[in-house]
Amino acid sequence: MKQTIKYLAALVLMLCCFNAFMACSDDDDAGAPEITGVRITNPAYADSLFTASAPDSLIVIIGRNLGNAQRVYINDQQVWFNSVFNTDHSIIVKIPSEADGFELTAFNSELKDEIRVETRGGVATYAFKIKAPRPSISRLQASYPRQQGDVVNVYGLNLVDIQKAYITDIPAAQLDSTVWKEIGGNHVEVSAVQTVVKDHHLNTTTNAYETTSQVSFTMPDINFKEGAFVLECAGGTAYIPFSVLPGLPVILGVSNDMPQVGETLVITGRDFVQVESISYGDVTVSGDDLYVSESEDTISVKFSQKPSRGSATTLSVTTPGGTSSTPRFYDYTTLLTTFDGDAIDNGWSPNADYDDDDTPDGVYAHIYVPQEGQQWWGTMVFFRKDWEGGDGNVFPLPSYDVIPATASTDDVYFAANVLSHSDFNNGSYWGYLRLWLPNKTESGTDPVSGVNMYEYGFDWEDYDAQIGKFERPVLCDINGQAPTGVWYRHALPLSVFSKFAGKTYADVVADGIHQFRIQSTNQSTSRGKVDVSIDNVRIIYVPKK
Helix, strand or coil, X not given: XXXXXXXXXXXXXXXHHHHHHCCCCCCCCCCCCEEEEEEECCHHHCCCCCCEECCCCEEEEEEECCCCEEEXXXXXXXXXXXXXXXXXXXXXXXCCCHHHCCCCCCCCCCCCCEEEEEECCEEEEEECEECCCCCEXXXXXXXXXXXXXXXXXXXXXXXXXXXXXXXXXXXHHHHHHCCCCCCCCCEEECEEEEEEEEEEEEECCCCEEEEEEEEEEECCCCCCCEEEEEEEECCEEEEEEEECCXXXXXXXXXXXXXXXXXXXEEEEEECCCCCCEEEECCEEEEHHHCEECCCCCEEEEECCXXXXXXXXXXXXXXXXXXXXXXXXXXXXXXXXXXXXXXXXXXXCCCECEEECCCCCCCCEEEEEEEEECCECCCCEEEEECCCCCHHHHCCCCCCCCCCCXXXXXXXXXXXXXXXXXXXXXXXXXXXXXXXXXXXCCHHHCCCCXXXXXXXXXXXXXXCCCCEEECCCCCCCCCCCCCCCCCCEEEEEEHHHCCCCCCCEHHHHXXXXXXXXXXXXXXXXXXXEEEXXXXXXXXXXXXXXX
16 A cells, blocks of 8 residues: 555556646547556656556556546556546546456457557557466476477467567577576577466466466477477567477476385476486486476386485486486485484383385384374474484484585475374364484473474364364475375474574584474374374485575
């Protein structure tokens, strides 16, 4: 509201300037209305005319004989305007947002891209575009080598109101690193551009409309091997690398940096074309043992073999286009414990079970309570490095080569592999796993809530009604999800502990981790099952992209 008032105040000043240079008419019935242009309310663009704008923005309709405006329409939809600011030469209009029910011509072809003003003297129209959000392209999909006549599929967001589609011989990387108003180079226009998917929906996170899109085009005859595919839309220009032969694969993410043997590892990215192998450390998995999605942006593989200690800590994907790698994969130096004799159980009661069950990944911790009632001291996993004094009594942490000293604790995580069949996160059972992370000084004292103890941000909204809330799901992964029945990586940023909030990894190393305790707790009167397996407890670095 304050922003709108600021713009209106600036607009009144701007209109006064306009009227100083324009002949004003005292005659409200001077004749038929005419629209000569549209301005925006930003004073920096007071001398510029526009033929397009975005929803939810203020515009000024400029013209003659507009003083008696009775109705204003945009895209054939009547919009509100404030007659107080209406002059013979201007009308201030707020373009509604899609969330308010305003329709764009990109999604309703029966509407017109125009502004219409009705006055006592007649009707004036002006061609004007209300743009969909800015487009973006996530990937291309087609067979290789790409030849004239092949169909290429384009996936992205807001690929609507397409005005031009072409391939240029300028590489996308060059476009990324230069300032340009128009994309140059040798343009080869593509033909038969068709919309395959146009899923227009409200993004509940941003509270704005977006369009999940897929379009296709027919490959033209081009005389160069690589460059960029370009879509010019009303909402902006989007481009992506294009090549006739397979491009270098790109790894964007890995579901788990240290997966459990038997877990399905998922690698996301693009250009996973004719994948020959993936490799990590001293292990190579051939393409025949991988599943690559039809969209060529996901590789799934059953993780069946750990790399040897001391081998490389990168994961690589190899295709005919080359090999790409991502760091920090299965780095043994990140581990606090695997429960296979590399740390000491404090042995406090009630203690978790430590099972082997002939699993290929060795011993894991298991908290199992068929019906957990109300309690504040439940089954726990409570480990230290060893019983030695001095620095030997602190878990060794990854070196600064693995996690930079300056890394934010928002990007440094306490992580563990988890398999849960529990009643957590069901909205009625308010049990959780309490995590305590003390240094040497804190290890002999009671945990301090919020300082070195974390309970997933649990708090009661109404204890009598047994209604609570969590800051994040119990045992969530790095994306805030908590699947059941499968092994996955549970990850909590160290910044959830107030002693580490706003700090760096160097501060974590200086403070040290003396022990860790993961303990079942249930403050509620409801009962629920707790069945959690835990392995590969570690400290990892996942920088935000």
